[in-house]
Amino acid sequence: MFNMTKSLIIHGGAGAWRISALVERAIEAIRKCTEQAWRVLSEHNNSLDAVIEAVVCMENSGYFNAGYGSTLNLLGERELDAGLMTSTGLLGAVAAVKSTRNPILLARIIAEKTPHILVAGENADKLALLYNLPPLPPPPQHVVERYRDVLKKLVREEITDSYYKSLSSLIRGGVFFKLINDILNVYDTVGAVAVDDNSVLATATSTGGVLLKLPGRVGDTPIPGAGFYADKNIACSATGIGEYIIRTMPCLRLSLEYEKQNDAEKALNSVVDYVNRTAGSNTMGFISVDKTGKILYAYNTEAMLISYVYRGEVKVFLKPEPRVNVITLS
Ligand code: ASP
Numbered sequence: 001m002f003n004m005t006k007s008l009i010i011h012g013g014a015g016a017w018r019i020s021a022l023v024e025r026a027i028e029a030i031r032k033c034t035e036q037a038w039r040v041l042s043e044h045n046n047s048l049d050a051v052i053e054a055v056v057c058m059e060n061s062g063y064f065n066a067g068y069g070s071t072l073n074l075l076g077e078r079e080l081d082a083g084l085m086t087s088t089g090l091l092g093a094v095a096a097v098k099s100t101r102n103p104i105l106l107a108r109i110i111a112e113k114t115p116h117i118l119v120a121g122e123n124a125d126k127l128a129l130l131y132n133l134p135p136l137p138p139p140p141q142h143v144v145e146r147y148r149d150v151l152k153k154l155v156r157e158e159i160t161d162s163y164y165k166s167l168s169s170l171i172r173g174g175v176f177f178k179l180i181n182d183i184l185n186v187y188d189t190v191g192a193v194a195v196d197d198n199s200v201l202a203t204a205t206s207t208g209g210v211l212l213k214l215p216g217r218v219g220d221t222p223i224p225g226a227g228f229y230a231d232k233n234i235a236c237s238a239t240g241i242g243e244y245i246i247r248t249m250p251c252l253r254l255s256l257e258y259e260k261q262n263d264a265e266k267a268l269n270s271v272v273d274y275v276n277r278t279a280g281s282n283t284m285g286f287i288s289v290d291k292t293g294k295i296l297y298a299y300n301t302e303a304m305l306i307s308y309v310y311r312g313e314v315k316v317f318l319k320p321e322p323r324v325n326v327i328t329l330s
Helices: 021-044 047-061 103-113 122-130 141-155 162-173 242-248 250-261 264-278
Strands: 007-015 080-086 091-097 118-120 190-195 201-207 228-230 234-240 284-290 295-299 303-310 313-317 324-327
Touching: 007 021, 007 047, 007 284, 007 295, 021 047, 021 190, 021 303, 021 313, 047 080, 047 103, 047 190, 047 201, 080 103, 080 228, 091 103, 091 122, 103 118, 103 122, 103 201, 118 122, 190 234, 190 284, 201 228, 201 234, 228 250, 234 242, 234 250, 242 250, 242 264, 242 284, 250 264, 250 284, 264 284, 264 295, 264 324, 295 303
Parallel strands: 007 234, 091 118
Antiparallel strands: 007 190, 007 303, 080 091, 080 201, 190 201, 228 234, 234 284, 284 295, 295 324, 303 313
């Protein structure tokens, strides 16, 4: 007999996810993090604790673009964003933090201990110290190597893709750019959504942003409605090119469509149509659970690493099919 409500889905980011040793490790890591988060959901029946468990686990793994494994900005620094929300009204986010290992734990502190929603920059890092959150260790070797490699190629104009050609000239001209990074991405942002048996829905998302972003750039991840959203009907976490996600607000849109249509599949299809029409393909993906425990996901990138628990078993997919899907667990 399977519970009708409780459910959980996690993502490790939408992008290219070209196969390599790192991808294999990321797959192993997301499986482990899903197991841990599912245990928390089963034992404590608390969707917020479950999504935090999932995201902290991925932030610590080093194989995702969040926390320890985060990608580097143009100057080789880390600036991390994270946000969380529940259907009971908890809402907190942090942007451009540089020295906090688990930005999602800091977002929880913002939500639970302050009257604010979004705190940014070095003062957010100071708050993390006050609450004894662990510091961010130096980046793993593979992150530094990838940064150097890509930067070198951009400066030498060795990247022939038209988008990167224009990026390298924009970098030389010092002009603000919008960055499509999925060609370069071998690992990515993380997010988790869950609903518990009390029908509390929760979402948590954490990212290092896009590779070689301009210092100070903040993406969709700490923006409610864009990178994450939760209300009485759905919890949602998005990933992809933040600038497109902020313009299209897929998570807020999913909530509004769900309210209007009272049907998970119709709501999901409306959002996907809108995103593809306005942002175009190869821009983003998102995961969601609804109040009845249905699992939803959609992506228009080459791949999206997702993991969920189906009848007690952890399932992991790198290129889930179909690309737009609603899964009923019963
Ligand atoms: N959405 C994130 C950002 O633009 C990046 C990602 O999901 O990979 O900051």
